[in-house]
Amino acid sequence: MAAKRTIRTIPAERTPVREQPAAERIGGFEEVSLGYDEVEAAREAQRCLFCADTPCMRGCPVSVDIPGFIRKVSDRDYQGAYETIARTNLLPAVCGRVCPQESQCEAVCTVGDSLEPVAIGRLERFVGDLAIANDWASRPFIPPTPHRVGVIGSGPAGMACAADLAKAGCEVTVYEALHLPGGVLRYGIPDFRLPSEVIDAEVANLERLGVRFECNTVVGRLFTPEQMIEEMGFDAVFIGTGAGYPTMLGIPGDSLGGVLSANELLTRANLMQARDFPVYDTPIPLGTHVAVVGAGNTAMDAMRVCLRLGAETVQCLYRRSAAEAPARAEELHHAEQEGVEFHWLTNPVEVLDDGQGNVGGLRCQRMELGEPDASGRRRPVPVPGSEFVMRCDQVVFAIGTNANPIIGQTSRLSLDKRGYLRVDEDLATSMAGVFAGGDIVTGAATVIEAMGAGRRAAAGILRYLGVRDESLPYDALGEPVFGIAPHEHSFVRLRVAETPSTHRTAVTAR
Amino acid sequence: MQSSSDDLRSASTTSAPRAGVTGFPIVARHDISDATFILEVHHPLMARAARAGQFVIVMSHPEGERIPLTIADFDRELGTVTLVVQAVGKTTREMQQTCHVGTSLHGVAGPLGQPSPLGTARTVVCVGGGLGVAPVYPQARAHKERGATVIGVLGFRSAELVFWEDKFREVCDELILCTDDGSAGIHGLVTDGLELAMERYPDVGEVVAIGPPVMMQACAEATRPTGVHTVVSLNPIMVDGTGMCGGCRVRVGDGVRFACVDGPDFDGHKVDFADLRSRLTRYRGEEAQALAHWEHTCRRAEVAAADTSELPTPTGA
Ligand SMILES: Cc1cc2nc3c(=O)[nH]c(=O)nc-3n(C[C@H](O)[C@H](O)[C@H](O)COP(=O)(O)OP(=O)(O)OC[C@H]3O[C@@H](n4cnc5c(N)ncnc54)[C@H](O)[C@@H]3O)c2cc1C
Ligand SMILES: Cc1cc2nc3c(=O)[nH]c(=O)nc-3n(C[C@H](O)[C@H](O)[C@H](O)COP(=O)(O)OP(=O)(O)OC[C@H]3O[C@@H](n4cnc5c(N)ncnc54)[C@H](O)[C@@H]3O)c2cc1C
Ligand code: FES
Numbered sequence: 001m002a003a004k005r006t007i008r009t010i011p012a013e014r015t016p017v018r019e020q021p022a023a024e025r026i027g028g029f030e031e032v033s034l035g036y037d038e039v040e041a042a043r044e045a046q047r048c049l050f051c052a053d054t055p056c057m058r059g060c061p062v063s064v065d066i067p068g069f070i071r072k073v074s075d076r077d078y079q080g081a082y083e084t085i086a087r088t089n090l091l092p093a094v095c096g097r098v099c100p101q102e103s104q105c106e107a108v109c110t111v112g113d114s115l116e117p118v119a120i121g122r123l124e125r126f127v128g129d130l131a132i133a134n135d136w137a138s139r140p141f142i143p144p145t146p147h148r149v150g151v152i153g154s155g156p157a158g159m160a161c162a163a164d165l166a167k168a169g170c171e172v173t174v175y176e177a178l179h180l181p182g183g184v185l186r187y188g189i190p191d192f193r194l195p196s197e198v199i200d201a202e203v204a205n206l207e208r209l210g211v212r213f214e215c216n217t218v219v220g221r222l223f224t225p226e227q228m229i230e231e232m233g234f235d236a237v238f239i240g241t242g243a244g245y246p247t248m249l250g251i252p253g254d255s256l257g258g259v260l261s262a263n264e265l266l267t268r269a270n271l272m273q274a275r276d277f278p279v280y281d282t283p284i285p286l287g288t289h290v291a292v293v294g295a296g297n298t299a300m301d302a303m304r305v306c307l308r309l310g311a312e313t314v315q316c317l318y319r320r321s322a323a324e325a326p327a328r329a330e331e332l333h334h335a336e337q338e339g340v341e342f343h344w345l346t347n348p349v350e351v352l353d354d355g356q357g358n359v360g361g362l363r364c365q366r367m368e369l370g371e372p373d374a375s376g377r378r379r380p381v382p383v384p385g386s387e388f389v390m391r392c393d394q395v396v397f398a399i400g401t402n403a404n405p406i407i408g409q410t411s412r413l414s415l416d417k418r419g420y421l422r423v424d425e426d427l428a429t430s431m432a433g434v435f436a437g438g439d440i441v442t443g444a445a446t447v448i449e450a451m452g453a454g455r456r457a458a459a460g461i462l463r464y465l466g467v468r469d470e471s472l473p474y475d476a477l478g479e480p481v482f483g484i485a486p487h488e489h490s491f492v493r494l495r496v497a498e499t500p501s502t503h504r505t506a507v508t509a510r
Numbered sequence: 511m512q513s514s515s516d517d518l519r520s521a522s523t524t525s526a527p528r529a530g531v532t533g534f535p536i537v538a539r540h541d542i543s544d545a546t547f548i549l550e551v552h553h554p555l556m557a558r559a560a561r562a563g564q565f566v567i568v569m570s571h572p573e574g575e576r577i578p579l580t581i582a583d584f585d586r587e588l589g590t591v592t593l594v595v596q597a598v599g600k601t602t603r604e605m606q607q608t609c610h611v612g613t614s615l616h617g618v619a620g621p622l623g624q625p626s627p628l629g630t631a632r633t634v635v636c637v638g639g640g641l642g643v644a645p646v647y648p649q650a651r652a653h654k655e656r657g658a659t660v661i662g663v664l665g666f667r668s669a670e671l672v673f674w675e676d677k678f679r680e681v682c683d684e685l686i687l688c689t690d691d692g693s694a695g696i697h698g699l700v701t702d703g704l705e706l707a708m709e710r711y712p713d714v715g716e717v718v719a720i721g722p723p724v725m726m727q728a729c730a731e732a733t734r735p736t737g738v739h740t741v742v743s744l745n746p747i748m749v750d751g752t753g754m755c756g757g758c759r760v761r762v763g764d765g766v767r768f769a770c771v772d773g774p775d776f777d778g779h780k781v782d783f784a785d786l787r788s789r790l791t792r793y794r795g796e797e798a799q800a801l802a803h804w805e806h807t808c809r810r811a812e813v814a815a816a817d818t819s820e821l822p823t824p825t826g827a
Contacts, residue, residue: 177752179569179576179617187754216619218752222559244754248766255761255785257792264755272576272749278803281575281601282749283796357788404753405771409624 005049007114014116015044022337026307029191029275032334033097036126038076045073047118051110056120059108062088062452066105066120073123082131085124090163090205091156091451093132093198094185096125098297099448100328132198137205145169147465150234152219152407155183156447157240157438159206160454161461165238166209168462174206175217177406180271183242185447187271188263190301192308193331196270220410229433236433236461239413239421240454243439245402249293253351254397258287258359262294262302262398269305287394290314291362293348294398295325300335302396307338314340315390319347319367319380345369345380349387351395362390401444418443426460427453435461533614537590542673545597548582548644549609553618554589556581562648563626563743563775566591567751569617570609575601578748578770580645580720581621583677591618594644600800622751623774626652626741631715634658635707636682637729639665639700642721645743647674647681649718654681661707661714662686665700665721669693684710701728714738719778723787730778742778744769746789761785 018034019025025032036044048070056066065084072081085092101107101121109117131137147170151158154176162172180186182199203213219225219241228234246261248254265284268274272282290306292299295318303314316335318325321344325332336342345367354360366386369378403419414422414430420443421436423429429436437453439445538550556566565580583592597606609615626649634653638646643664654660662682666672667690678685687695688703696703700721708714717740719729726742733740746758746769753771760769761782767773 177619178750179619187750216617218619218622221564221621222555244752245768246754246756248756248759250766255759255766255789257788261756264749264757267749267755273573277796278800280573281800283793283800285792406752409771 005046007049007111010047010049010111010115011043012115014047014119015040015122017119017122022334022339025192026304026338029308031195032192033330035129036122041073041123041126042076044119044123045070047111047115048074049110055108055110056105056118059105061104061446061448062455064089064105064124069127070118070120070123073127078127078130079134079136081127082136085127086131086137088455089124089448089451090160091128091202091447092124093128094156094194094202095448095451096121096123096128097194097198098185098189098328098446100446102329104448129198132201137208144171145465147171147235148173148233149236149238149461149465150175150228150232151238151240152225153177153183153240153242153438153440154181154203154213154215155240155242155438155450156185157242157440157450157454157457158183158238159202160451161238161240161435161437161458162211162454163206163209164455164458165461166206166211168458170462170465171210173212173214175219176213176215177218177241178271179215181213181215183240184244187267188298188301190266190270190305192304193301218406220406224411225407225413225431225434226411229431234433235465236435238454238457238461239407239429239434239436239440240438240450241404241407241440243401243403243420243444245404246397247400247402249348249397249399251348251350253353253359254395256351256353256359257357258285258394259351260285260394260396262292262298262396263401265302265305265396266298269309275305275309284309285394286310287359287392288312289392290394290396291317291348291390291392292396292398293317294400295320295322295327295332295342296398296400297327297331299396299398300327300331300340302398303335303340304338306394306396307340311394313392315392316340316342317346317348317362317364317390318342318344320377321345321369324377343390347380347382348395352389354393359393359395362392362395364388364390401439403440403443407440426463427457428460428464433464435464533616534618535614536609536611539609539611542594543671545606546671546673547595547597547606547609548673549593549595549605550590551593551615551618552590556591556618556621557584557586557589560584560591560621560648561625562628562652564621564623565645565751565774566593566618566620567622567748568593568615570601570605571616574604574616576617576619576749576751577601578622578745578751580743582644582647584648592644596641599797600804603801604804619751622770624772626718626775628652628656629716629739631739632658633661633711633714634716634718635661635663635704635711635714637663637665637700637704637717637719637721637725639721639725641745642719642725642743643674646718646720647677649720650678651681653718659683659711661711663688663700663703663707665689665703665725666694667691699728700725701732704729704732708733708736708738716741717778718743723783723790726778726781727783730781730783734779737779740778741775742781743774744776744781744786745774746786747792760789 050067069081069084105120106117149170151162151174166172246263268284273280274282274284290311292303350363352361366383367380370381373379427435427437435457437457438450535552537552540548560581567576579593582594597603636646636650660682662678662685665688686703719726720743748758749755751770758769762776763780
């Protein structure tokens with residue numbers, strides 16, 4: 001047996017990941033990070049100390065058994081590694097690429113106390129990509145239950161929820177408003193960070209589990225969650241419609257030509273493939289000098305798309321300092337490498353008109369950090385007399401999003417003041433049988449948190465339906481769901497049996 | 511495992527391109543003029559859910575643009591929705607060539623937007639000009655169905671371009687046709703027709719005006735002095751139609767609204783039409799480029815087709 005690993009015996013340096021050189025990559029949408037090969041993965045896996053108290057697992061929103069899967073990578077049992085991750089995280093190829101590891105698992109890695117932390121995200125991606133290439137996700141026979149569940153929205157929350165329900169034997173249909181599934185993974189995050197083939201592969205995996213995807217279906221408008229339960233024969237519904245409603249800054253000049261939201265820019269470039277205009281029909285407005293307001297992942301993606309589409313200069317404005325920028329560290333770093341110019345502590349005050357209704361520049365103001373605000377971050381306050389004009393012909397706002405309003409406008413579900421859905425600890429909404437999770441409950445967050453919410457809701461739905469599967473790792477939350485204790489399974493069976501079948505099938509005319 | 515056809519729970523509510531189902535079938539087409547055509551699309555759930563004032567986003571093929579089109583009519587029994595399309599640019603001209611009975615649309619999402627708030631006015635004037643004639647029909651019908659007196663005012667360039675006259679007569683107590691050249695109805699613009707209607711019916715409590723932005727603005731100006739509530743249906747450029755991109759934002763009163771989720775109907779007296787018009791011209795260069803590219807590819811395809819037809823039949827390998 002090999003000697004026990006200690007901080008002194010493991011490789012001190014993190015195994016670097018090969019990347020496309022910045023100068024080359026900004027000419028296209030090929031993926032920037034090339035990922036580990038077997039040798040690199042094996043080397044990095046050696047750096048894990050397999051700590052008994054597993055701080056990394058506690059740092060992970062869905063508690064992936066990180067030492068467990070790394071041990072399997074060390075043993076070259078890659079399928080075993082995949083199965084270990086897949087017990088709690090169904091989309092390792094996605095999460096390995098887009099999770100903010102530096103503030104989750106890698107932030108609390110013991111190795112990181114004295115050396116660089118283990119590159120957990122890169123290892124996860126390595127395993128996820130192998131699983132896609134080798135089709136490890138296919139599942140054989142799952143005993144069906146009589147339950148039908150409808151999932152609204154095909155982002156990470158909806159996909160994770162659908163997967164758990166399908167594995168428990170439910171018949172699952174996912175309704176997506178757009179013409180392709182994936183949510184933000186599809187329309188927001190560009191190919192050079194998360195290739196669409198990865199999303200296609202994950203969707204295909206779900207289809208193999210028996211999940212049906214129905215695109216072009218705007219729930220709330222074509223039919224409502226109420227109708228799904230009362231008329232369409234669904235026993236439960238999960239809502240994961242995201243928080244994709246973009247905020248505009250509301251400064252003078254923000255409806256001039258050349259001002260748009262990052263969501264619009266990214267949707268045109270990714271979902272509609274406007275980067276291949278005119279082969280694809282959708283155009284994209286192209287500035288030569290682009291100013292992007294905001295410093296989150298969305299802003300980074302928007303800036304890097306602009307560079308790839310041929311912008312000469314791309315400037316980033318953020319009213320706080322670099323330390324507060326919400327983007328993943330790697331994205332900031334990549335954006336910098338590719339030539340984005342950062343203006344920290346800078347706030348736009350007016351978009352200037354070039355005289356023809358288009359952007360002619362951006363009037364800005366310098367900020368300084370004052371007293372801490374409600375979020376605990378020091379509040380930026382304007383520096384008097386610091387105004388200046390930034391040269392630009394396009395302005396992109398990436399300053400956050402709100403709840404998508406359609407479900408709220410069209411159903412009786414209880415909402416909070418800001419339009420997000422209200423749920424209990426089991427993620428049950430105010431309507432019996434209807435659950436919700438992801439950005440539509442929490443506001444804009446992360447992929448892994450949305451997935452975690454989808455899985456928690458699936459567990460809640462299974463409890464609500466009275467389905468018990470010991471092989472499923474869900475927490476037995478003790479709290480009652482709207483007054484019904486989790487162990488009172490018979491409740492649901494009764495409800496389902498009471499509904500006359502003619503009534504349940506009355507609607508879906510076709 | 512799925513049960514027999516009477517178990518409608520297994521029926522698809524939509525056609526999912528991913529599942530290998532081929533889109534939304536076109537079951538009827540009529541050409542009204544060399545630029546305008548009517549499509550009837552089979553989509554029973556849409557027909558059931560649609561209300562006056564709503565629209566759909568159509569993608570005619572997988573590489574296509576998502577374009578908004580008003581639901582001009584719907585038949586709940588036949589399960590069809592009717593779209594009236596004017597061929598103005600790349601996508602709509604291509605649809606004019608490729609959309610026939612037996613083909614299908616790649617994507618149809620909706621019904622989008624808020625249904626028209628029909629109000630309680632006893633007498634309503636529904637004005638439609640150009641692109642707006644078809645979209646104003648469901649509103650006229652809905653006002654009729656709730657018991658209002660409905661006066662239709664429709665504008666066309668000339669008599670040959672008039673369509674749906676009978677359909678409108680069925681739901682209007684009076685129909686005023688206006689043509690640019692006087693070849694049918696009164697010689698003048700829809701604003702002249704509107705003025706006439708307001709004179710004849712002093713109790714008009716609401717005006718609905720749909721058409722090009724200049725026309726809607728003119729109608730709103732015509733009613734502003736008397737303060738008669740005037741609803742216009744805005745048509746900014748859209749992408750997703752679900753409130754996700756903000757591309758469709760319009761200025762109404764003091765605020766910014768998203769036409770796809772807050773509209774498309776707004777109070778015409780509060781809309782900033784100058785802003786709408788300037789935002790509509792945003793993509794003029796790209797639109798011209800798309801059209802030129804498409805015409806070029808069409809010509810190449812024609813040449814290629816002509817070439818192959820002249821090739822001798824291949825004999826053996
Ligand atoms: C540009 C960008 C980059 C990001 N980068 C990262 C990153 O690197 N790492 C990270 O962890 N997080 C990142 N995030 C955040 C992350 O993507 C989100 O938190 C996550 O996708 C939320 O998942 P969700 O399933 O709740 O919603 P979404 O992913 O928003 O999916 C919701 C889906 O529901 C559909 N929908 C909405 N309304 C309806 C309706 N009425 N009927 C049917 N369908 C409907 C939408 O079309 C959409 O497909 C990024 C976000 C953006 C915008
Ligand atoms: C809510 C709504 C409902 C609509 N209903 C209908 C309808 O029932 N029938 C119909 O024929 N059209 C309708 N339109 C307009 C239609 O969407 C556009 O004509 C279409 O997108 C043009 O696409 P294209 O590629 O063929 O032309 P493009 O090449 O994109 O444009 C060609 C010309 O059309 C103008 N144009 C482009 N987009 C629009 C637009 N959104 N509105 C007005 N003019 C535009 C451009 O200024 C340009 O001059 C509606 C638009 C909206 C927003
Ligand atoms: S069309 Fe995208 S928000 Fe309205």
